[in-house]
Amino acid sequence: MGILIDRDSKVLVQGITGRLGRKQSELMLDYGTNIVAGVTPGRGGETVHGVPVYDTVKESLGNHDIDVSTIYVPAHSVEDAVEEAIYAGVEFAVIITDWVPYQDEMRIKRAALKSDNFCHIGPNTPGIAIPNDIALGMLSSPSVMTPGNVAIVSRSGSLTGEIAEELTEIGIGQSVVMGLGGDPIVGTRMVEAVEMLEEDEHTDLIVLVGEIGGTMEEEACKFIKEKGTKPIIGFLAGMTAPRQKKMGHAGAIIRGGKGTIESKVKAFEESGVEVAETIWDIPEKVQRLL
Amino acid sequence: MRLLEYEGKDIFQEFDITVPERVILKNVKDIPRAIEKFGFPMVLKAQVPTGGRGKAGGIKVVENEDELERTFRELIGADLKGHQVDTLLAEEHLNIEKEMYCGVVGDDEKGAPEMIISSKGGVDIEKIAEETPEKIVRTGVDPLTGLKPYQARNLVKELGLEKELFRSFSDVIFKLYKIFESLDANLTEINPLVVTEVGELVAADSKLIIDDHSLFRHPEFRDRKSRDIQNPLEKEAEEKGVNYVDLDGSIAVMANGAGLAMALMDLISSEGRSPAAFLDTGGGLSEQRMKDSLKILLKKAAEEKKVRAILVNIRFMISPPDAMVKGFNEAMDERDGLEVPVILVVRGRKRYVREAMKLLEDSDISIYTDVKEGVKAAIEQPERS
Numbered sequence: 082m083g084i085l086i087d088r089d090s091k092v093l094v095q096g097i098t099g100r101l102g103r104k105q106s107e108l109m110l111d112y113g114t115n116i117v118a119g120v121t122p123g124r125g126g127e128t129v130h131g132v133p134v135y136d137t138v139k140e141s142l143g144n145h146d147i148d149v150s151t152i153y154v155p156a157h158s159v160e161d162a163v164e165e166a167i168y169a170g171v172e173f174a175v176i177i178t179d180w181v182p183y184q185d186e187m188r189i190k191r192a193a194l195k196s197d198n199f200c201h202i203g204p205n206t207p208g209i210a211i212p213n214d215i216a217l218g219m220l221s222s223p224s225v226m227t228p229g230n231v232a233i234v235s236r237s238g239s240l241t242g243e244i245a246e247e248l249t250e251i252g253i254g255q256s257v258v259m260g261l262g263g264d265p266i267v268g269t270r271m272v273e274a275v276e277m278l279e280e281d282e283h284t285d286l287i288v289l290v291g292e293i294g295g296t297m298e299e300e301a302c303k304f305i306k307e308k309g310t311k312p313i314i315g316f317l318a319g320m321t322a323p324r325q326k327k328m329g330h331a332g333a334i335i336r337g338g339k340g341t342i343e344s345k346v347k348a349f350e351e352s353g354v355e356v357a358e359t360i361w362d363i364p365e366k367v368q369r370l371l
Numbered sequence: 372m373r374l375l376e377y378e379g380k381d382i383f384q385e386f387d388i389t390v391p392e393r394v395i396l397k398n399v400k401d402i403p404r405a406i407e408k409f410g411f412p413m414v415l416k417a418q419v420p421t422g423g424r425g426k427a428g429g430i431k432v433v434e435n436e437d438e439l440e441r442t443f444r445e446l447i448g449a450d451l452k453g454h455q456v457d458t459l460l461a462e463e464h465l466n467i468e469k470e471m472y473c474g475v476v477g478d479d480e481k482g483a484p485e486m487i488i489s490s491k492g493g494v495d496i497e498k499i500a501e502e503t504p505e506k507i508v509r510t511g512v513d514p515l516t517g518l519k520p521y522q523a524r525n526l527v528k529e530l531g532l533e534k535e536l537f538r539s540f541s542d543v544i545f546k547l548y549k550i551f552e553s554l555d556a557n558l559t560e561i562n563p564l565v566v567t568e569v570g571e572l573v574a575a576d577s578k579l580i581i582d583d584h585s586l587f588r589h590p591e592f593r594d595r596k597s598r599d600i601q602n603p604l605e606k607e608a609e610e611k612g613v614n615y616v617d618l619d620g621s622i623a624v625m626a627n628g629a630g631l632a633m634a635l636m637d638l639i640s641s642e643g644r645s646p647a648a649f650l651d652t653g654g655g656l657s658e659q660r661m662k663d664s665l666k667i668l669l670k671k672a673a674e675e676k677k678v679r680a681i682l683v684n685i686r687f688m689i690s691p692p693d694a695m696v697k698g699f700n701e702a703m704d705e706r707d708g709l710e711v712p713v714i715l716v717v718r719g720r721k722r723y724v725r726e727a728m729k730l731l732e733d734s735d736i737s738i739y740t741d742v743k744e745g746v747k748a749a750i751e752q753p754e755r756s
Contacts, residue, residue: 105689157587179654182585183477184555187514190482195515207688219688222720237630239686242719243742263629265479292630295479318633321640326616328629328649359641360634361743 084232084257084277084284085173085202088214091146093171094119095138095162096153096178097129105153105177106130108221113214117145138169149173151208151217159204160185164192167199175217176203176268186266193268201268206260207238220245220258229254230283231367234274235290236261236297237318240360244288244316247364253371256283261297271301279311286312286371288363289354293319293328294340299348306352312370315354316363317345372581372596373420377460379577382554386546388561389573396459397447402439409463411435416462417446419454420599422495422578427452432464453601465573470563472496473543474578475512475551477558484512486548488526488540492563506530518548539572540564555585604648604667611663613653620645621677622749623668626684627652635684635746644750647671647678656690661698665713669702672711682749684716684742687723696730703735712737712752716745 092109096102097119107130110116116132118141125136135141138150150171154162159181166174176189181204193199202209208218212226219238220226225246231253235241241260248255259274261267271289278284291298298315305313320342322328349356355370357363374382380390394405396415405413417429424430429451433439439461449456472492478485487509491499500507508529512518523544527537543564551559560578567573586593597609608615614629622639626632629651636646648671652664665683672678685695703713713736717727728738739745 108689156584180584182555182588183557183582184514184552184585187477187482187484191513191515222688224721225719235630237628237633239626239628239631240634242686242688243631243634246718265477266482270480290630292633300480316634318630318637320637321646322633322636322649323616323618328614328616328633328651359638361638 084274084281085209086149086211086215086217088113088211090115090148090215092116092217093138093141093145093147093150094132094153095150095166096155097121097132097134098124098127099153099155101177102153103129105219105221106132109151109216112216112221112223114216114221117147138165138171142169142171147171149175149217152176152178152203154178156180156182160189163189163201167192167196172198172200174199174201174268175206175208176201176262177206177208177218178203179205181205181264183266186264190266190268202259203262203268205238205264206262206267207241209257209259211257212255218260220260225249226258227254230256230285231288231371232256232278232281232284232286233258233288233290234261234271234278235259236263236271236292237290238263240290240318244290244360244363247360248367251364251368253364253367256281265295271297272304275301275304275309275313279309284311286314286367288367289313289315291315291317291345293317293322293342293345296340298345302348302352302354305354309352313354314357314363314366314370315349316357316360317342372583372592373599374577374579374581374592374595375418375420375458376416376577377418377458379579380574382550382579383561383574383577386550388543388546389571391465391573391575392463394461396443396461397457399440399443402443405461406436406439412464413439414462414464415439415442415446416460417449417451417456418458418460419451419456421452421454424451429456454599455601465565465575466568467565468568468570469566470575471540471566472499472560472562473540473547473564474560474562475548475556475558476560478511481511483514484518484548484551486510486512486518486522486526486544488530488544490530490532496560496562512548517552518545520545523548535570536566536572543572543574550579554579555582555588556580557582604671608650608667611660613660613664613667614649614651615667616649617671618646618648620647621679622646623648623650623671623678623681625650625652625664625668625681627656627686631684631686635682635742638742638746639682639750642746642750647675656685656692656695658694658698658701661695662702665699665702666705669706669709669711673709676755678711679752679754680712680714680749682714682716682745684718684745685727687717687719687727690723692717692723692727692730696727699731699736700734711755712749714739714745714749716740716742718742
């Protein structure tokens with residue numbers, strides 16, 4: 082059990098017949114994820130790994146209970162697919178697709194805000210998983226995660242898995258492992274994830290993985306300083322990155338003095354977050370604070 | 372991707388925002404056309420995709436033909452803040468009464484555009500915000516409906532400008548938002564927005580940053596994507612869809628993930644060495660992408676002796692290693708006598724890790740499954756002879 086999803090969540094995959102959707106659905110099913118339906122416009126009536134495919138989200142909802150949609154449609158269709166999910170009544174979406182245009186992300190975010198009960202993570206996220214129970218997205222390697230009480234929340238996809246694996250290697254399990262997405266505009270921001278984890282009875286410690294650029298860490302720290310009770314370890318990628326350069330993620334750019342490592346380290350320290358200097362320091366700090 | 376000033380002004384003109392009379396100068400032969408069109412005094416502006424051109428000597432007012440030719444020769448080919456100048460924009464000289472500001476920028480935190488105007492312009496908006504915040508007004512825009520004309524009028528009212536500017540400024544705001552929206556921009560800015568002595572509003576400069584992710588909707592900008600990148604390896608990487616940043620240290624770093632690559636750079640720095648390059652392979656582990664990525668770092672090592680090692684970290688999530696291994700082997704086969712240690716750390720899905728190790732058994736690549744050991748191996752490499 083954990084936040085946003087649990088082992089019983091019924092999952093829809095939008096874009097299930099695409100190369101990526103098909104492959105990842107197979108791995109998610111192997112992990113034990115309960116995928117009940119898929120959607121690809123024009124491919125209704127087919128099945129993928131035994132999962133029935135529908136033409137529209139609305140149609141899939143007419144035939145199944147659905148708790149969450151995992152979205153793999155190509156970047157140019159993401160805005161349409163998410164809005165389709167929202168207006169059909171899906172309450173949670175995980176947007177895996179990378180390279181979604183910035184203004185599409187804005188419109189998705191606004192449509193989500195206008196709907197009373199919809200939230201999303203991503204785009205450009207590896208997804209979210211509760212070890213041994215459910216994996217949505219790419220975090221479906223059984224050997225990388227193990228159940229436990231440490232939550233990992235990360236802006237970087239590759240580091241999400243890396244840090245989970247490091248903890249697993251020393252026998253520390255995770256309550257939830259989630260990637261927020263590497264783009265400047267994402268559905269669930271770090272502060273919202275921390276707020277949920279603060280309430281989550283299965284989480285005793287949080288590892289926050291940030292990086293240069295944006296103000297998500299600073300924003301999360303405001304909440305942590307005022308209301309945080311659980312121990313938090315913070316790591317920041319890009320300590321040595323040059324300024325004004327985009328480091329892979331569109332979100333990882335320092336603009337006009339904002340989003341610097343110094344500002345984030347300061348925010349962490351002032352809110353009582355224990356700063357890990359390198360990824361190597363994380364397991365040892367987790368062990369000590371748990 | 373940032374458009375050049377003249378490209379932005381062409382777009383302003385398309386959307387009916389007044390811009391100065393202008394002529395593009397690439398060659399001495401273009402000069403007579405500018406003289407004929409608006410004469411002297413004339414403003415010459417170096418077209419490079421960076422701010423602060425005035426201070427760097429890239430903007431000059433010339434009074435006659437001699438001065439024009441001299442300045443042309445001086446500026447063309449010159450290096451301006453790391454960019455080689457190959458185009459000048461010649462413009463009519465405006466009689467300026469007042470300089471103002473108008474801009475639309477995406478607010479990442481709110482996930483919505485913000486419209487900003489100021490009765491002061493000609494300097495960085497950040498600086499205006501810091502020194503005279505009372506001269507700036509702003510409003511958030513609903514990205515689903517776009518900016519409404521009344522919002523533009525409210526903004527101008529709030530700024531408290533003279534009555535003559537009410538309609539014309541509201542109009543510019545509305546049009547600039549349209550440009551932001553139609554071009555999929557991250558930022559559109561007119562700074563300064565000039566009031567001439569006859570009370571006309573003219574966009575004296577343009578700054579447009581187009582979202583790289585939106586180029587499928589804007590094929591007209593595609594060829595400009597890598598145009599302004601000066602470093603040849605960065606240019607090559609951009610063309611191949613790989614994220615590469617050229618650096619100055621001794622260990623070239625590559626990973627299939629930006630965060631991971633940055634974390635590796637940080638590890639190397641914490642161990643007393645510095646990174647020679649950052650490379651994030653971007654999505655997927657295809658043969659071509661892996662080959663292109665490793666080749667870029669091998670090229671870097673071939674160019675610079677001080678690169679002691681190439682450190683690669685691949686995390687297997689959903690793709691099996693076959694294609695990756697093939698790409699790596701091809702890049703290694705094309706080394707052409709170059710000797711530089713390539714250290715590969717493989718992690719993630721256990722089955723794929725084991726397969727990768729087996730497939731690369733006989734290659735020249737040293738393989739590790741522990742990041743610490745891989746980094747250690749890289750930093751312990753001696754200088755290349």
